Amino acid sequence: MEYHLQTPLKIEDIKKLNAGDIVYISGEILTARDEAHARILEMKEKGEELPFSLTGAVIYHCGPLMQKTGNGEKEEWKVVSAGPTTSGRMSKMTPPLLKAHEVRAIIGKGGMKGVSDALKNRCVYLAYTGGCAALAAELIKEVKTVHWLDLGMPEAVWVLRVQEFGPLIVGIDAKGKDIFAEVREKAEKVYEGMQK
Amino acid sequence: MSSKLNRETFIRSIADLLRKAEIELPDDVVETLRKAEAREEKPVAKSQLRAILKNIELAKNHGVPMCQDTGIMIFFVELGTELQPGFDLEAAIREAAVLATREIPLRPNAVDPLTRKNSGDNTGAGIPDIHWKLVPGKELRVTVAPKGAGSENMSALRMLNPTETGSIKNFVLETVINAGGMPCPPLTLGIGIGGSFDKAARLAKEALLEPLDTPMNEFEKEILEAVNALGIGCMGLGGSTTALAVHVKTAHCHTASLPVAINIQCWANRHASVVFGGEE
Numbered sequence: 001m002e003y004h005l006q007t008p009l010k011i012e013d014i015k016k017l018n019a020g021d022i023v024y025i026s027g028e029i030l031t032a033r034d035e036a037h038a039r040i041l042e043m044k045e046k047g048e049e050l051p052f053s054l055t056g057a058v059i060y061h062c063g064p065l066m067q068k069t070g071n072g073e074k075e076e077w078k079v080v081s082a083g084p085t086t087s088g089r090m091s092k093m094t095p096p097l098l099k100a101h102e103v104r105a106i107i108g109k110g111g112m113k114g115v116s117d118a119l120k121n122r123c124v125y126l127a128y129t130g131g132c133a134a135l136a137a138e139l140i141k142e143v144k145t146v147h148w149l150d151l152g153m154p155e156a157v158w159v160l161r162v163q164e165f166g167p168l169i170v171g172i173d174a175k176g177k178d179i180f181a182e183v184r185e186k187a188e189k190v191y192e193g194m195q196k
Numbered sequence: 197m198s199s200k201l202n203r204e205t206f207i208r209s210i211a212d213l214l215r216k217a218e219i220e221l222p223d224d225v226v227e228t229l230r231k232a233e234a235r236e237e238k239p240v241a242k243s244q245l246r247a248i249l250k251n252i253e254l255a256k257n258h259g260v261p262m263c264q265d266t267g268i269m270i271f272f273v274e275l276g277t278e279l280q281p282g283f284d285l286e287a288a289i290r291e292a293a294v295l296a297t298r299e300i301p302l303r304p305n306a307v308d309p310l311t312r313k314n315s316g317d318n319t320g321a322g323i324p325d326i327h328w329k330l331v332p333g334k335e336l337r338v339t340v341a342p343k344g345a346g347s348e349n350m351s352a353l354r355m356l357n358p359t360e361t362g363s364i365k366n367f368v369l370e371t372v373i374n375a376g377g378m379p380c381p382p383l384t385l386g387i388g389i390g391g392s393f394d395k396a397a398r399l400a401k402e403a404l405l406e407p408l409d410t411p412m413n414e415f416e417k418e419i420l421e422a423v424n425a426l427g428i429g430c431m432g433l434g435g436s437t438t439a440l441a442v443h444v445k446t447a448h449c450h451t452a453s454l455p456v457a458i459n460i461q462c463w464a465n466r467h468a469s470v471v472f473g474g475e476e
Contacts, residue, residue, distance in 0.1 A: 038370035110378035
């Protein structure tokens with residue numbers, strides 16, 4: 001099945017998705033990788049409020065390459081290249097993040113380990129083709145704003161407006177089905193068979 | 197061309213070389229990806245390969261880096277012993293790296309390993325990484341291979357026992373299974389066997405520079421077939437295209453040692469070369 005979704009995402013939007021479905025997303029998405037995840041969790045712990053909302057949000061595991069145009073008050077950012085980063089690095093921080101905030105979709109590449117329980121009934125993992133950064137940049141229509149630039153360009157939280165962002169493959173659905181885990185299990189079985 | 201180099205021209209050429217490497221893949225890599233797309237039967241895997249081919253085309257047409265991870269810069273320099281550069285080549289390469297970072301632009305990826313402080317211009321202690329080789333003649337050949345972290349992070353080195361040549365294939369398979377979709381398959385595997393702890397790793401990296409259409413020997417084919425039989429597929433979503441090629445480089449090693457290094461390369465097997473000097 002193919003779905004075209006609009007952000008902010010509602011719980012019904014994602015519950016109907018099955019692992020293997022193709023999804024395109026339009027609206028706002030936020031980039032976050034290692035450092036941003038760590039800071040989001042830290043702020044939760046301290047009871048501080050985030051400068052952005054994660055309710056119904058789509059988090060994109062991406063450390064984009066951006067270019068500043070204009071200067072002074074008129075400075076603007078342009079996306080040069082913005083493909084997905086390896087989601088595996090965020091595996092440990094994702095369950096507490098999902099507990100603290102109503103994030104409805106995570107976009108990344110390579111899958112994540114041990115998160116399908118945390119995703120159940122609340123969030124989906126969408127795989128975007130790794131390295132396809134020029135293609136992604138085409139689908140990002142506007143850089144709305146940036147938070148936490150002190151973390152550096154790749155680690156900052158970029159708020160982006162996207163249109164028909166995809167094709168995204170549902171890698172882990174909200175029922176707990178995980179394509180990456182299944183592929184891995186199969187590969188391990190093939191490997192065991194080779195040892196006989 | 198004279199056997200003396202001009203510093204400014206050299207820096208300009210290296211910055212242009214970096215631009216080429218970041219934006220355009222070598223023809224043999226694109227062709228191999230095209231063939232993989234035509235061969236792949238699983239719809240999900242096919243959709244991934246299609247996206248990759250479309251991305252390659254867009255990057256070239258728009259003149260932008262094909263991947264946001266523009267990598268760290270690894271240079272292979274072959275310097276003719278009869279050539280007189282007349283300036284500090286390493287400093288000039290560093291200058292070109294800074295220039296390219298600003299101009300193309302490139303993502304600043306070089307950080308101090310412990311403080312994680314970003315230098316902002318892709319240079320730093322030991323970075324760019326430059327491998328020097330003295331060769332006969334008056335030519336200077338510079339190859340750059342920007343290496344992204346997704347695939348580099350999944351690479352592995354193991355010191356096997358000398359009697360364990362039979363387990364080299366298993367080590368490769370375990371490494372590929374462990375990597376799954378993280379290093380952006382379809383992969384190219386550079387395997388270095390022998391030498392020493394560090395030489396094996398360098399051989400593995402050099403093996404990645406081999407054109408993808410270089411015929412593989414029986415050992416390389418056997419590993420490729422086994423890797424593809426795992427069914428990890430493009431981006432780890434399943435399918436028959438886990439790796440495009442396997443290239444092995446060997447060196448003699450100590451009788452009590454068997455170093456094996458596997459350098460994993462993502463589909464974006466970026467590299468480009470330029471030659472200076474030659475006949476006067």
